[in-house]
Amino acid sequence: MDVVMGYLDTFVFDSVYSKAALLTSTEVLPRDNIVRQSLSLFVFIYGYIVAFYYVTAGVSYRFIYDKKLELHPKFLPRQRFLEMELAARALPQITLMTVPWILGELRGYSMVYKDWNQYGYPYLLVSAVMFILFTDFFIYWVHRLEHHPMVYAKCHKMHHKWIVSTPYASHAFHPLDGYLQSIPYHMAVFVFPMHEYVYLALFAFVNVWSVMIHDGEYISNNPVINGAAHHTVHHLYFNYNYGQFTTLFDRVFNTFRQPTQEIYDRSRRNSKLVHDAQSSSIDTALPTLESKKLI
Numbered sequence: 001m002d003v004v005m006g007y008l009d010t011f012v013f014d015s016v017y018s019k020a021a022l023l024t025s026t027e028v029l030p031r032d033n034i035v036r037q038s039l040s041l042f043v044f045i046y047g048y049i050v051a052f053y054y055v056t057a058g059v060s061y062r063f064i065y066d067k068k069l070e071l072h073p074k075f076l077p078r079q080r081f082l083e084m085e086l087a088a089r090a091l092p093q094i095t096l097m098t099v100p101w102i103l104g105e106l107r108g109y110s111m112v113y114k115d116w117n118q119y120g121y122p123y124l125l126v127s128a129v130m131f132i133l134f135t136d137f138f139i140y141w142v143h144r145l146e147h148h149p150m151v152y153a154k155c156h157k158m159h160h161k162w163i164v165s166t167p168y169a170s171h172a173f174h175p176l177d178g179y180l181q182s183i184p185y186h187m188a189v190f191v192f193p194m195h196e197y198v199y200l201a202l203f204a205f206v207n208v209w210s211v212m213i214h215d216g217e218y219i220s221n222n223p224v225i226n227g228a229a230h231h232t233v234h235h236l237y238f239n240y241n242y243g244q245f246t247t248l249f250d251r252v253f254n255t256f257r258q259p260t261q262e263i264y265d266r267s268r269r270n271s272k273l274v275h276d277a278q279s280s281s282i283d284t285a286l287p288t289l290e291s292k293k294l295i
């Protein structure tokens with residue numbers, strides 16, 4: 001993150017803080033001042049995540065999303081805009097809660113490193129795999145615990161308003177829900193070393209992935225990858241497929257549910273017959289699911 005902040009300081013923030021100091025007749029805050037770093041990080045992370053969300057979800061909605069899904073009886077009127085509205089409300093608060101993690105990394109408390117040779121080139125790949133498995137495991141458990149009746153209604157239910165999601169559902173959460181599910185990403189670099197560029201690339205990847213698992217384009221029928229079809233099963237039937245990237249922990253902890261074959265078939269999955277069958281199974285299961293002890 002210090003690379004990014006270095007550029008931002010040079011091209012944006014140095015002049016902003018100089019002008020602010022002039023206007024308030026105070027000393028210019030130095031680059032390593034913790035208040036300046038916190039403010040700059042808030043502005044950068046918020047700008048980044050908002051731009052990333054609207055651009056990625058927008059492109060996905062325009063070019064990838066199967067819009068016939070909007071004919072599903074469980075698709076809400078104006079749902080895409082409701083998803084955007086919820087994300088817009090959540091993102092400032094998620095950013096605020098995220099700043100201390102990135103600040104810790106910026107001030108050198110994490111295990112992020114700069115020298116490509118420090119752990120050797122094979123470790124770059126090993127650390128990327130570790131990052132996926134580490135975050136997948138913890139997100140699995142955060143997500144599964146969020147389905148506990150004691151917290152579900154207060155925190156995670158908002159994300160399940162979207163029974164048939166669009167890519168804009170990817171960041172449409174209660175702020176606490178979005179933050180809790182992001183903690184493993186921040187935690188990883190305090191647990192094992194990662195090269196700064198590998199970490200930045202994976203950070204972008206996880207945001208794209210969140211959009212992809214909500215895009216309704218069920219290309220991957222891979223038994224290991226937790227794709228859009230698996231996450232659709234989660235939105236349709238709630239207490240299955242809590243994983244983010246792989247089906248591994250759902251299989252280990254017995255919450256895996258294989259998407260039905262028709263879900264991979266564009267013409268069959270959008271038939272009235274399939275939509276109606278899904279709707280009636282949700283109507284039957286929902287009242288018990290929302291009150292049932294799920295773990």
Ligand SMILES: [Zn+2]
Nearest residue numbers: 143147156234
């Ligand atoms: Zn859930």
Ligand SMILES: [Zn+2]
Nearest residue numbers: 159214231235
């Ligand atoms: Zn979701």
